[in-house]
Amino acid sequence: MTSLHLEFSRLAVSVLVPETLETAARDVFFHVLAEGIPARVDHGYEVRVEEAGWTLLRDGRRGGTYATGIDLLFALEEDLENALIARLEGWIGFHAGAVALGNHAIVTLGLSDTGKTSSTFQLIELGLDLVAEEVTPVDPQTLSVHPFPQVLTLSRRYAETFEAAHTVRRGRLVYHDRMMARYHPRHVRHTPVRLHTLLFPAYDPTCVPRLEPLVPGDVLTEVLRYCFPPVGSDEQLYDHVIHVLQHCQLWRVHSRDVASARALLSRIVEMVPSRA
Amino acid sequence: MTEKTVGNDLAIYVEAHRAIHVLSETARAIWTSLEEPLTFDELLYVMQEIFEADQETLRTDLQAALDQFVTLGIVVTCADCDDLASS
Numbered sequence: 102m103t104s105l106h107l108e109f110s111r112l113a114v115s116v117l118v119p120e121t122l123e124t125a126a127r128d129v130f131f132h133v134l135a136e137g138i139p140a141r142v143d144h145g146y147e148v149r150v151e152e153a154g155w156t157l158l159r160d161g162r163r164g165g166t167y168a169t170g171i172d173l174l175f176a177l178e179e180d181l182e183n184a185l186i187a188r189l190e191g192w193i194g195f196h197a198g199a200v201a202l203g204n205h206a207i208v209t210l211g212l213s214d215t216g217k218t219s220s221t222f223q224l225i226e227l228g229l230d231l232v233a234e235e236v237t238p239v240d241p242q243t244l245s246v247h248p249f250p251q252v253l254t255l256s257r258r259y260a261e262t263f264e265a266a267h268t269v270r271r272g273r274l275v276y277h278d279r280m281m282a283r284y285h286p287r288h289v290r291h292t293p294v295r296l297h298t299l300l301f302p303a304y305d306p307t308c309v310p311r312l313e314p315l316v317p318g319d320v321l322t323e324v325l326r327y328c329f330p331p332v333g334s335d336e337q338l339y340d341h342v343i344h345v346l347q348h349c350q351l352w353r354v355h356s357r358d359v360a361s362a363r364a365l366l367s368r369i370v371e372m373v374p375s376r377a
Numbered sequence: 378m379t380e381k382t383v384g385n386d387l388a389i390y391v392e393a394h395r396a397i398h399v400l401s402e403t404a405r406a407i408w409t410s411l412e413e414p415l416t417f418d419e420l421l422y423v424m425q426e427i428f429e430a431d432q433e434t435l436r437t438d439l440q441a442a443l444d445q446f447v448t449l450g451i452v453v454t455c456a457d458c459d460d461l462a463s464s
Contacts, residue, residue, distance in 0.1 A: 318386025318399045325397070335395045336379070343383050 106135040106142070107181070110238060110247040110293075111188045113139040114181065117147040122155075122170040129174045132231075132250040132289045144184055148173060171277075178251060182236045185249060186329045189238055192247070193341050194329035197237040199246045200229035201290050203375045205297035206246040208237055210327045216302030216362070218253050220354065222263075222284050223366050225271050230288040236329065241341035244348055245293035253284040260284070262359050296345065297373055299324075301353040302362075310361035312368060313353040317346035378451060389451050398449055403428070407442050411452060417443075 103123045105116045107130050115138075118126045126148075127134065147158040148170070155173040157164040159180065167173040186194050197210045198221030207224060211217035218234070225231055233249040240247065260274055260282035272286040301320065324342055331338035352369060356362035381388040381397070387408070388399045400408055410423045417439070424435050446452035 316386070317384035318388070321383050321386075321388060321399050322397065336390055336392065339381065339388075339390055339397050343381055343388070347384055 105130065106137070106139055107133045108135040108139055109133055109181070109185060109249055112144075112181070112185045113142055114144045114146060114184070115142050116177070117145070119148060119150055121150070122148060122174070125170060126174060128285070129178065129252055131285065132252075143188070146177060146180075182249075185236055185238070187332070189329070190332040191240070191242075193239045193241055193331075193338065193345065195237040195239060195324075196235070196327045196329065198234045198253070199232035199237045199294075200224040201232050201246075201294040202229045202370060202373045204295055205373045206232055206294040207298045207300060207369065207373060208239070208246060208296060209300040209302060210324060211302055212327065216304045216354075216356070218255060219259050220300060220302045220362065220366060222253050222255060223359075223363055224370065225284075225286050225288065226263075226267065226269065227363070227367060227370055228271070229370065230290045231286040232290045232294055239296060239345060240293070241344050243293075244296045244345065246296050247293050248289075248291050250286075250289045250291075253286070255282045255284055256280065257282045259359070266359060267363075296349050298350040298352065298369060299346070300369065301351070303353050303355045304357070304362075305355065306357045308355045308357050310357055310365060311355050312365055313355060315351035315353055317343065317351070320351060321346060389449075391450055394450055396449070398451065403438065404442055404446075407439065407446070408451075414455070 102117050102119055105118060105126055107114050107116065116126065144160055149156045154166045154168050155170050156166045157173050157176060165176055167176060195208060195210055196212060197208045198217055199206050199208045200221060209217050209220040221234060231250050232246055234251040234253055236249050238247040238249060257276055257280055271288055272284050275283045277283050321343065324346065328338060328342065354365050356365055379390040381390055383399060386399055387405050388397050390397045406427050410420060421436055421439055424439055428435065443452065447454060
C-alpha cells in the first residue's frame with residue numbers, strides 16, 4: 102500500500118492505495134499531490150480490494166464498492182468535492198470551472214451539460230491556466246478564486262469534434278470509454294486569483310453566436326442555482342453573491358458549435374487584462 | 378423582508394420563504410409606490426402617471442403583478458391586513 106497526500110484550499114487528505122492503483126491515482130490527482138506529509142490531514146481515505154470489488158473507506162467508515170479502481174477514483178473525486186463544500190464557511194462554492202490569465206480569473210458557471218466544462222477546456226487550450234473545476238471556491242470579501250484543480254471530464258463526442266479541428270496543446274486528452282474523455286491540463290494555478298469575469302454558457306445549435314452582456318439583476322436568481330448550499334445563512338449567501346456580481350464582468354456566451362464557442366471565448370480572453 | 382440593491386436593480390429577500398426576487402422596472406415602480414397602503418385604483422392612477430399605456434392594459438398588467446406579489450408573499454391585501462389586525 103502507498104500513502105498519497107492531496108492538498109486543496111482548506112482541505113488536506115491522505116489516501117492509502119494498493120500498488121496496483123497507485124499509478125492511476127497519481128494520474129487523477131497529479132495537480133494536488135503534496136510532496137511531504139501535510140501539517141494537517143482532514144480526512145483519511147483507504148482503498149481496499151475485496152472480493153466484491155474496490156471499496157473506499159473514509160475515516161475508517163466504509164463508503165461504496167466499485168467494479169473497477171478507476172470507478173472508485175471517480176467516486177473519490179466526488180467525495181473530495183463534497184468534503185470541500187462542507188468546509189467553505191465564509192466562501193461561496195460555485196458549481197463552476199475557473200481559469201486564470203495573469204492575476205485575473207474567468208469563472209464559467211452552469212449545471213451539468215450546459216457547456217461549463219467544455220468552455221473551461223477551450224479557455225485552457227486558448228492559453229489560460231486551470232484554477233478550479235466543478236467546485237470553484239470564491240472569497241466574496243477579497244473576490245479571490247481559490248484553487249481546486251481537477252481533471253476535466255468531457256463528453257467523448259465533444260472531445261473528438263474538438264480534436265478533429267484543433268491540436269490539443271496544453272494538456273493531455275484521454276478517451277476513457279465510449280462516452281467519456283478526460284482532459285489533464287498541464288498548466289495549473291496553485292494560488293488564489295482575483296475574479297474578473299463570470300461566463301454563462303448557452304449552447305443552442307440554431308442560435309446566432311454572440312456575446313450577451315449581462316447586469317447583476319439579470320442573473321442573480323440564476324447564479325443562486327449554481328451555488329452549493331451555504332454553510333452560513335441563506336441571506337448571507339445572497340449578499341455575498343450580489344457583492345460578487347457587482348464587481349465582475351458578466352457575459353452569456355451563445356454558441357452553436359465548437360468553432361463558434363472558441364471564437365467567442367477568444368473575444369472574452371481579449372477583454373481580460375493579461376497582467377496583474 | 379429586506380430590500381437588496383443589485384446593480385441598478387432591486388431585489389426583495391423574503392426570509393420566511395428563503396427566497397429572493399429581482400424586480401423588473403414595472404414591478405419596482407409598483408413596489409416603491411406601495412410603501413404606504415393604496416387601493417387598487419389609487420395605485421392604477423400612480424402607474425398611469427409613470428407609464429405611457431392605455432388604462433385597460435395598465436389595469437391588466439397591474440392586477441397580474443399584484444397577484445404575483447401576493448403569491449410571493451411580498452404584498453398583503455387589505456383582507457389579509459384585517460386578518461392580521463384581528464389576530
